[in-house]
Amino acid sequence: MCGELAFVFYMEAFLSSLVSVAFHGVAYGMILYVISVGLSVTMGLMGFTNLAHGVFAMAGGYVLVTALSQWDVPFPLALLLAFVLVALASVVLERLLYSRLYGAVELEQVLLTIGLIFMSVAVARLIFGTLQQPVVLPEYLKGQFSLLGRDFPAYRVFLILFSASIIATLWFGVERTIWGAKVRAAVDNRAMAQSIGINTRRLFAITFAVGSGLAGLGGALGAEIVAIQPTYPFEQLVYFLIVVSVGGLGSLRGPFVAALLIGITDTACKYWLPQFGAFFIYIATIGLLLWRPSGLFGKRT
Amino acid sequence: MKFNASICAGLVATLISVATPAFSQTIKIGFISSYSGAAAAQGDQLDKGVKLYMKLNGDKLPPGVKVELITRDDTGPNPDVAKRVAQELIVREKVQFLTGVVWTPNMAAIAPLTTEAKVPFVSMNAAGARIMNNAPYMARVSFTLWQSAYPLGQWAAKKYKRAYTAVSDFAPGHEAEEGFIKGFKEGGGEIVGSLRVPLANPDFVPFMQRIKDAKPEVVFGFNPAGKAATGMMKAYADLDLAKAGIKYIGTGDIVTDDELPNMGDVALGVTTVHHYSANSDRPANKAFVAAYKKEYGENLNPSFIAVGAWDGMDAIFHAIREQGGKVDPDKTMEALKKWRNPNSPRGMVSIDPETRDVINPEYLREVRKVGGRLANVELETISTGLKDPMKEADKKK
Numbered sequence: 001m002c003g004e005l006a007f008v009f010y011m012e013a014f015l016s017s018l019v020s021v022a023f024h025g026v027a028y029g030m031i032l033y034v035i036s037v038g039l040s041v042t043m044g045l046m047g048f049t050n051l052a053h054g055v056f057a058m059a060g061g062y063v064l065v066t067a068l069s070q071w072d073v074p075f076p077l078a079l080l081l082a083f084v085l086v087a088l089a090s091v092v093l094e095r096l097l098y099s100r101l102y103g104a105v106e107l108e109q110v111l112l113t114i115g116l117i118f119m120s121v122a123v124a125r126l127i128f129g130t131l132q133q134p135v136v137l138p139e140y141l142k143g144q145f146s147l148l149g150r151d152f153p154a155y156r157v158f159l160i161l162f163s164a165s166i167i168a169t170l171w172f173g174v175e176r177t178i179w180g181a182k183v184r185a186a187v188d189n190r191a192m193a194q195s196i197g198i199n200t201r202r203l204f205a206i207t208f209a210v211g212s213g214l215a216g217l218g219g220a221l222g223a224e225i226v227a228i229q230p231t232y233p234f235e236q237l238v239y240f241l242i243v244v245s246v247g248g249l250g251s252l253r254g255p256f257v258a259a260l261l262i263g264i265t266d267t268a269c270k271y272w273l274p275q276f277g278a279f280f281i282y283i284a285t286i287g288l289l290l291w292r293p294s295g296l297f298g299k300r301t
Numbered sequence: 302m303k304f305n306a307s308i309c310a311g312l313v314a315t316l317i318s319v320a321t322p323a324f325s326q327t328i329k330i331g332f333i334s335s336y337s338g339a340a341a342a343q344g345d346q347l348d349k350g351v352k353l354y355m356k357l358n359g360d361k362l363p364p365g366v367k368v369e370l371i372t373r374d375d376t377g378p379n380p381d382v383a384k385r386v387a388q389e390l391i392v393r394e395k396v397q398f399l400t401g402v403v404w405t406p407n408m409a410a411i412a413p414l415t416t417e418a419k420v421p422f423v424s425m426n427a428a429g430a431r432i433m434n435n436a437p438y439m440a441r442v443s444f445t446l447w448q449s450a451y452p453l454g455q456w457a458a459k460k461y462k463r464a465y466t467a468v469s470d471f472a473p474g475h476e477a478e479e480g481f482i483k484g485f486k487e488g489g490g491e492i493v494g495s496l497r498v499p500l501a502n503p504d505f506v507p508f509m510q511r512i513k514d515a516k517p518e519v520v521f522g523f524n525p526a527g528k529a530a531t532g533m534m535k536a537y538a539d540l541d542l543a544k545a546g547i548k549y550i551g552t553g554d555i556v557t558d559d560e561l562p563n564m565g566d567v568a569l570g571v572t573t574v575h576h577y578s579a580n581s582d583r584p585a586n587k588a589f590v591a592a593y594k595k596e597y598g599e600n601l602n603p604s605f606i607a608v609g610a611w612d613g614m615d616a617i618f619h620a621i622r623e624q625g626g627k628v629d630p631d632k633t634m635e636a637l638k639k640w641r642n643p644n645s646p647r648g649m650v651s652i653d654p655e656t657r658d659v660i661n662p663e664y665l666r667e668v669r670k671v672g673g674r675l676a677n678v679e680l681e682t683i684s685t686g687l688k689d690p691m692k693e694a695d696k697k698k
Binding site (some may be wrong): 015016017024099119129134143225229230231233235236239266268270271272275 | 345510
C-alpha cells in the first residue's frame, strides 16, 4: 500500500518534470529555429556558407535592447524594428560583399564571413561595451503562467506561441505562394529556374533579407535567454550550424525538427543528467550525422 | 673669474642632469588580462584597476624608478594562450614581475614558468586555492573561494536546514561547492542535491527547474562573475523560485557590482559573503569609487576585480619600494609576504607569509536598492582577517 502510494507520487513527480522539460525544450528549440532557418535557406539555396549569420541575430538583439531602453519603443514594435532594420542592413551587405562571392569556393566564403564576425565583435564592443545587455520586458510578459498546477514563465509561453505563428507564416509563404514556389524551384535546380525566367538575383536578395531579418527577430526574441554581448556570433555559431547540418540544407522542415530535437534533448539532459551538462548535444549531433550525413531532411547527397 | 664660476656652475648642472638618468631604472611588469573573448568584461575591470592605481600613485615609487607595464591578452579561460604570452613576457621582454590574470586555469598554466624562471607573480583575480602550494614565486591579493563559501555555509546552517548547491564546472566552482558544503554540514544542515553547470551554456533554466523540483530552502550558487552568473540569476527569476520559498545565496561573484545594474530587481534580497562591495561606506572605498567614476564614467561601478587589480599594484609598488628599486626575485617574495594595506577599498588586507595567500576581510551582504540603484549592502562583518579556510583545513588532514 505504502509502496504503491510512493510509486504514484513518484510517477506524478516524473510526469510533471516531463512536462517542464518538454516546455523549456520547445521554447529553446523555437528560438534556435527562428534564428537558424535563414541560414539553412542561404546555405541551401545560394550555396553560400554564411558563418556570419549569428551577426544578424546579435544585431537584432542589440536593436531590441536599444529600442526598449533608449528610444522608449513598446515591445512589439521593437521586435518589428529588429526584423526590419536587420533585413535592410543585410541587403546592403549582400549587394556590397556577399554577391561578389556567390560563385566562389567555400573556403573564400568562410574567410569572408569569419572576417565579418571578427569585425562585428569589435564594433559591438566599441558601441555597447563588453557587458551583456539587460532586456526590460513589459509587465504583461513578466511573471508566471499557471496551468494544471504547474507554473510556466509567461515570457517563454509567449515565445513559443509567437515563434509558432512565425513558423506557420513562413511555411505558408514557402509552400503556398508564388515566391515560395520560385524559391523551391531555385533550390532544386538553380540553372533550370533561371532558364525559365526566374530572376534568381532578385530572389536571392529578397530571400537573404528575409532569412537575415528572421535571424534578427530570433536574436531579439531570445535576448532574454541567450545573453546579447559582443562575442555572441562566435558562441552561438556552433548551435546554428548543428541545427542546419542535422536538419539538412535548404529545407524548412529539417531545421525545425532538428531545432526541437536539440532543444528538448539538451534540456532533458541538463535536467536529468546535469553532470553530463552540455556535451550530450554534440554526441547526438555526431551520431545523427554518422547515420544520415546530409541531415534528417537533406536534399544533397 | 666670474666667467669660470659660471662655467663651473654650468658643468655641475650638466653633470647632475646626466647623473639622474644614470641612477634611474625602469622595472618591467608583465600584465596578463583578458581583453577579447567572452571574458573581456572582467579583463576590462582588471585593466582599469591597474591603470587607475598607476595614474594616482606614480609618486609612491623611489626617486628615479619607473615602471613599465607590458600588456598581453590571454583571450579568456585559455591556459595555452596564457602560458604562451607569459613565456614571451619572461623570455623576450625580461619582465621582473608577472601579474594580472582573471582565470584560475590560466594561473595554473603560468605557475611552473614562474618557478622555473624565478619571476614573482601576483594574482589580481584568479582564485584557485591550491595552485600556489607548489609555486614559491606566486602570491595572491584577490581572494579564495573558501573565504566566502565556507563562512556562508556556516551562516546558512543557522537559518536553513536543506540546501542545494549549483556551481560552474571548473576548479574554483568545485572549491566553492566544497567550502559551502563543509560549512553547511558542520552547522547541521543537509545538502539535498548538488549540480555543476558548464562554463559555456546558453540556457540555465533546465538546471534551475531541477533545483526547484527538489524543493530545498536555499540554493547556493557560484559562477565566475559575468554572464553565467547573470544567466543563473535570470533562470532563478524566470521560474520564480523566490515565490516557491527558495532563497538564493552565494559568493559575491554572482552579484558583482558592475553586472548588478543589468540583473534587475530579481537580484533583490540575494545574500552573499564577499570581501568587497562598491557600496561600502569605508572612507578608503568612497575615495576609490569616486576616483574610478571620475576616470571611467559615472555609470560604471568598480567590482572586486578592479579592487584586486588596485591592491595587486599596491603590493608590487610596495615590493619595489622595499628594495629601493633594485629588484631581486627572492627579496621581492620576502617583501610581498610582508605586504599589508589597511587602506584598501575592501578594508584591511594582507598576505599570509606562510602561504603567500591573501588574508581578507569578509562581509555578509544583501542586494538592496540604494538611491534607486541595486547595491550590495554590507550587513555584518564576518571576519576582519580571514586566512584561506581551505588551506587551514588541508593542514589538519
